[in-house]
Amino acid sequence: MNLKYQAKIYVTLRPSVLDPAGTAVQSSLQHLGYENVEQVRIGKYIELMVTASEEDEARQQLDRMCDQLLANPVIENYRFELIEVEAQTGVI
């Protein structure tokens, strides 16, 4: 039986890495009058569906996907959540 999961992946810049886009957004917000805003950091939010035989397998695959493609481990951190959405009966 295959299980289908929705993965929600959050990719953020490591705290030590400068974020010029975040700084620009913060400056724009302050020019719009939101002077009570600070520490703006911009990351990526990725949703995808993954099919696996068990949750551990899905987690291991997602770790590899993040390391290989979705995040740049040198400057970014990632974390993800898995939500089981549906069971699929496979052909035996």
Add this chain to the structure above:
Amino acid sequence: MNLKYQAKIYVTLRPSVLDPAGTAVQSSLQHLGYENVEQVRIGKYIELMVTASEEDEARQQLDRMCDQLLANPVIENYRFELIEVEAQTGVI
């Protein structure tokens, strides 16, 4: 007294809007061997700190920030979470 909140903002493309970047990432993942992946959608994840006198005020300001700058309401949805991080005593 001012309250300080961390806001976590998720900006996603509306379901009816095509996501060429998501399609490209999905294709790359499949070329890397992850053929069990589908429906890849790429959004933004923004973190910021906001100071407000109460949570409702912070929520209203964040709604306006998202509508005005952080999201494009024509093609994107947004949602956010607020986490109170610290109380600041103001000068009376």
